Amino acid sequence: xxKLVERDVVEKTLARIHNECLEGRSRLVxxxxxxxSGKTALLESFAREAAGAGATVLAATASSLERYQPLGIVxxxxxxxxxxxxxxxxxxRALVESVGGTGGTGGTGGTGGTGAHREAxxxxxxxxxxxxxxxxxxxxxxxxxxxxxxxxxxxxQCLLTLMRRLDAAxxxxxxxxxxxxxxxxxxxxxxxxxxRMPNCTQLDIEPLSETGVAMVLEDYFDLQTAGRIATxxxxxxxxxPLLVHALAEDRASAIAASTNASPASASGSAARRTMAGPAxxxxxxxxLYRAEPxxxxxxxxxxxLGEFRSPTVVARLCGLDPEAVGHVAASPAVxxxxxxxxxxxxxxxxxxxxxxxxxxxxxxxxxAARLLHQEGAxxxxxxxxxxxxxxxxxxxxxxxxEAAEQTLADGDHEAAIGYLERAHRESAGGPxxxxxxxxxxxxxxxxxxxxxKSYLPDLLAAAEQGELSAAQSVPVVRSLLWNxxxxxxTRVIARLRDDAQTQAVQTQAGQDALRYAExxxxxxxxxxxxxxxxxxxxxxxxxxxGPGTPDSRAAAALGALLRGAGHDETVPAAELVLRQALAGxxxxxxxxxxxxxxxxxxxxxxxxxxxxxxxxxxxxxxxxVWYAMFTxxxxxxxxxxxxLANAKAQxxxxxxxxxxxxWGAAIVIPLSLLVLTCTAMxxxxxxxxxxxxxxxxxxxxTLGGAAYLDARGQxxxxxxxxxxxxxxxxxxxxxxxxxxxDCPSAVPWRVHAARAYMHKGLSEQAEELLTEQLSxxxxxxxxxxxxxxxxxxxxxxxxxxxxxxxxAATSLDSCGDALNLAYxxxxxxxxxxxxxxxxxxxxxxxxxxxxxxxxxxxxxxxPPQLTVDEGPAARSLSASAASTVSTASQGxxxxxxxxxPASPARRLSSAEWRVAELAARxxxxxxxxxxxxxxxxxxxQHLTSSYRKLGICRRTQLRACLPELVS
Numbered sequence: 001x002x003k004l005v006e007r008d009v010v011e012k013t014l015a016r017i018h019n020e021c022l023e024g025r026s027r028l029v030x031x032x033x034x035x036x037s038g039k040t041a042l043l044e045s046f047a048r049e050a051a052g053a054g055a056t057v058l059a060a061t062a063s064s065l066e067r068y069q070p071l072g073i074v075x076x077x078x079x080x081x082x083x084x085x086x087x088x089x090x091x092x093r094a095l096v097e098s099v100g101g102t103g104g105t106g107g108t109g110g111t112g113g114t115g116a117h118r119e120a121x122x123x124x125x126x127x128x129x130x131x132x133x134x135x136x137x138x139x140x141x142x143x144x145x146x147x148x149x150x151x152x153x154x155x156x157q158c159l160l161t162l163m164r165r166l167d168a169a170x171x172x173x174x175x176x177x178x179x180x181x182x183x184x185x186x187x188x189x190x191x192x193x194x195x196r197m198p199n200c201t202q203l204d205i206e207p208l209s210e211t212g213v214a215m216v217l218e219d220y221f222d223l224q225t226a227g228r229i230a231t232x233x234x235x236x237x238x239x240x241p242l243l244v245h246a247l248a249e250d251r252a253s254a255i256a257a258s259t260n261a262s263p264a265s266a267s268g269s270a271a272r273r274t275m276a277g278p279a280x281x282x283x284x285x286x287x288l289y290r291a292e293p294x295x296x297x298x299x300x301x302x303x304x305l306g307e308f309r310s311p312t313v314v315a316r317l318c319g320l321d322p323e324a325v326g327h328v329a330a331s332p333a334v335x336x337x338x339x340x341x342x343x344x345x346x347x348x349x350x351x352x353x354x355x356x357x358x359x360x361x362x363x364x365x366x367x368a369a370r371l372l373h374q375e376g377a378x379x380x381x382x383x384x385x386x387x388x389x390x391x392x393x394x395x396x397x398x399x400x401x402e403a404a405e406q407t408l409a410d411g412d413h414e415a416a417i418g419y420l421e422r423a424h425r426e427s428a429g430g431p432x433x434x435x436x437x438x439x440x441x442x443x444x445x446x447x448x449x450x451x452x453k454s455y456l457p458d459l460l461a462a463a464e465q466g467e468l469s470a471a472q473s474v475p476v477v478r479s480l481l482w483n484x485x486x487x488x489x490t491r492v493i494a495r496l497r498d499d500a501q502t503q504a505v506q507t508q509a510g511q512d513a514l515r516y517a518e519x520x521x522x523x524x525x526x527x528x529x530x531x532x533x534x535x536x537x538x539x540x541x542x543x544x545x546g547p548g549t550p551d552s553r554a555a556a557a558l559g560a561l562l563r564g565a566g567h568d569e570t571v572p573a574a575e576l577v578l579r580q581a582l583a584g585x586x587x588x589x590x591x592x593x594x595x596x597x598x599x600x601x602x603x604x605x606x607x608x609x610x611x612x613x614x615x616x617x618x619x620x621x622x623x624x625v626w627y628a629m630f631t632x633x634x635x636x637x638x639x640x641x642x643x644l645a646n647a648k649a650q651x652x653x654x655x656x657x658x659x660x661x662x663w664g665a666a667i668v669i670p671l672s673l674l675v676l677t678c679t680a681m682x683x684x685x686x687x688x689x690x691x692x693x694x695x696x697x698x699x700x701x702t703l704g705g706a707a708y709l710d711a712r713g714q715x716x717x718x719x720x721x722x723x724x725x726x727x728x729x730x731x732x733x734x735x736x737x738x739x740x741x742d743c744p745s746a747v748p749w750r751v752h753a754a755r756a757y758m759h760k761g762l763s764e765q766a767e768e769l770l771t772e773q774l775s776x777x778x779x780x781x782x783x784x785x786x787x788x789x790x791x792x793x794x795x796x797x798x799x800x801x802x803x804x805x806x807x808a809a810t811s812l813d814s815c816g817d818a819l820n821l822a823y824x825x826x827x828x829x830x831x832x833x834x835x836x837x838x839x840x841x842x843x844x845x846x847x848x849x850x851x852x853x854x855x856x857x858x859x860x861x862x863p864p865q866l867t868v869d870e871g872p873a874a875r876s877l878s879a880s881a882a883s884t885v886s887t888a889s890q891g892x893x894x895x896x897x898x899x900x901p902a903s904p905a906r907r908l909s910s911a912e913w914r915v916a917e918l919a920a921r922x923x924x925x926x927x928x929x930x931x932x933x934x935x936x937x938x939x940x941q942h943l944t945s946s947y948r949k950l951g952i953c954r955r956t957q958l959r960a961c962l963p964e965l966v967s
């Protein structure tokens with residue numbers, strides 16, 4: 001016989017039976033074992049061996065579908081003989097057909113003794129006995145009956161009688177059966193008659209051990225892989241060979257699918273996957289089909305119910321007695337197939353659920369949902385069934401909302417949104433529907449803000465009618481503002497303010513209204529300052545969120561910084577909130593505000609560490625919106641450090657984390673960073689494509705809108721559109737001033753506007769902005785101060801620039817801004833070259849080039865070419881910023897009238913100096929206007945003022961007053 005795993009005892013017994021049959025003795029072997037234990041494989045192997053040895057093999061397989069067909073097994077045996085004579089065999093067949101036509105399902109009873117059977121049995125026995133005697137005259141006869149528990153009673157009685165009559169004939173019988181399967185009448189006959197025959201040998205077929213499973217797997221995998229997965233395969237299959245082979249097929253398919261890996265790594269990769277696949281599911285389902293129908297019904301009910309699968313609930317869903325269900329589940333024949341660890345495997349559960357007829361699925365799920373609710377099952381279990389039926393159930397909304405809360409706690413926001421959407425549909429109207437919509441708006445905004453829009457009209461109407469609580473109003477306001485519906489949000493805020501003022505503070509509702517109104521009052525100036533002072537935004541300072549809450553501390557720190565406070569007042573509070581955020585105490589809004597405190601304080605290295613830690617700990621727990629916002633913050637940190645490649649990558653990642661419509665008014669945040677990085681890298685066409693994205697008008701009521709205007713101004717400056725650049729910079733500054741959040745380090749619009757003015761030749765305006773910038777800056781903002789110094793240096797004479805540029809380089813180097821440091825060093829190199837310091841100029845130029853290449857920046861821009869003497873504005877700057885730029889207005893120490901305190905040049909402003917210089921060199925007013933990009937009228941005004949300061953009355957006297965200009 002073919003080698004079968006762990007079946008040595010059975011094989012030896014069958015071989016011995018065959019030898020005894022050759023000696024003329026009749027024997028009976030009964031193989032008992034559960035479904036899929038390999039009994040059929042044993043019969044087939046034995047049949048091949050016996051036939052090869054010359055025996056006549058007659059085989060028949062009983063089926064649950066033919067259990068009521070009288071003499072069905074006898075008919076199969078005779079057909080297996082392939083007798084085609086006109087002898088008694090044909091008479092037996094005719095008799096079988098006549099009995100089968102009259103018996104039907106009513107022809108057999110619990111005892112197997114109908115009238116048809118009694119009439120057919122004597123002649124059938126005689127004819128069959130004679131036929132078998134003739135077949136056994138020369139070679140021995142082996143009769144194999146598979147799945148004998150499904151035999152019809154007529155065939156069973158005939159075979160039992162034949163076994164008694166053929167005791168001395170060379171005829172052996174081998175039958176397989178599953179205990180506790182089939183009709184009770186057949187099982188009684190097998191147990192009471194067949195197994196008690198004197199020549200009967202009974203053998204139990206046991207499931208494979210773990211070693212046996214490994215031996216089967218060795219036919220599919222190498223020895224190491226087979227040993228590694230044997231334990232899991234044994235646990236899943238229960239040691240049933242059919243299921244073990246199915247698992248092996250699934251694993252082999254998984255390995256074959258790993259086409260991009262080597263065989264060893266593919267095998268290891270597959271070993272880490274779930275073993276049970278489609279083949280395993282089909283194998284389990286085939287076993288269930290071979291069992292009694294009640295077994296499949298119980299399996300379907302168990303798979304439908306899921307984890308809440310007590311025998312009582314399963315029995316009620318099947319309409320059976322719990323004791324009967326317990327008996328079937330404990331059966332050694334099929335109990336393993338009803339084990340929940342097996343049925344909960346995705347492929348198995350899917351196959352079992354698919355076996356439920358289509359027209360029965362909805363009613364079964366509906367019964368399951370109602371039954372689980374009655375039994376007090378967890379909301380998540382019941383909600384799973386509610387999601388699969390289309391039926392209005394009064395208590396469904398409450399269960400679905402509870403399930404949503406549980407899934408949110410587990411971090412599964414998609415399931416929570418699904419439950420809430422179904423709960424919203426289940427709500428016909430009233431407070432329940434509004435409450436569900438409010439919860440949906442709160443949860444959905446974190447993951448898909450655009451989807452909230454469909455719920456906002458109902459929520460807005462409910463808010464205006466006073467149907468929303470204070471807690472429900474806050475996420476509604478947030479969603480309205482995010483989607484740019486500022487007017488509607490203002491109305492909700494006003495309503496919340498009214499509730500806070502009219503409701504008694506002693507009541508819980510009054511306290512909630514005051515607390516949430518105060519929360520809006522705290523955050524609006526930092527997020528939407530354009531409506532922070534709108535009617536209804538301000539509330540009484542009572543019942544606040546409390547000075548010790550992370551939200552209040554973060555808002556206070558960022559607000560103080562935006563209003564000009566130094567880092568000593570803001571950074572410690574922000575760092576405390578960041579530590580609380582990592583500990584899960586502070587929310588994402590407070591964490592982001594605190595992070596921006598570090599960014600705007602030019603603590604860029606610290607901000608990098610905190611941002612990375614927050615993103616790693618956050619994951620998607622707080623939703624894709626917050627993750628995108630922190631990604632955008634990381635892009636801004638990279639940009640301020642001069643890391644343009646990573647800044648662009650992070651900005652693009654943030655922009656693509658959500659669809660464009662999902663960003664709402666906040667789309668200006670990633671767009672600003674994309675424009676800034678592309679502009680700095682010289683990709684002006686790409687930057688312009690980002691500016692082509694439509695931006696909601698409401699965005700310009702946010703801080704991000706001011707940053708967007710500043711970024712667009714820098715693009716215009718790079719394009720040479722100086723007027724457009726000035727317009728954008730001044731617009732950004734106007735918004736920030738009106739809002740009272742004009743922090744020079746947050747949006748350094750003055751520095752950029754000053755550079756645009758200098759390109760236009762308007763040095764007075766530039767000097768005024770830079771003086772204001774430096775006066776507003778606290779001493780602890782090195783990046784913003786360094787940028788201001790660099791811009792200031794461009795307004796000075798070449799001899800005076802180096803000292804200021806060196807201060808700028810020191811400040812920028814201390815905060816790590818490699819990009820602006822590269823620009824500053826390039827300016828310093830040009831300034832040193834202009835005064836003859838060639839060696840230092842070359843060293844700084846080389847360092848600037850190295851830094852620029854590291855930043856991936858374009859060739860460094862030339863600063864505006866101005867040759868001016870310091871005027872009153874410069875002196876004013878030196879006096880107001882003596883602690884930081886004490887020498888900014890002093891000369892270089894070279895000889896000549898320019899270095900003398902009495903020099904006439906010191907009486908002129910920078911703008912007047914430029915005009916006077918060109919006029920002294922012989923340029924006409926029109927030529928001066930074209931060169932300096934100013935009007936002729938402005939030229940005339942500057943000349944008139946210069947004449948008055950110099951004590952002259954005509955143009956030709958300029959040469960005598962300013963000889964150094966024409967030397």
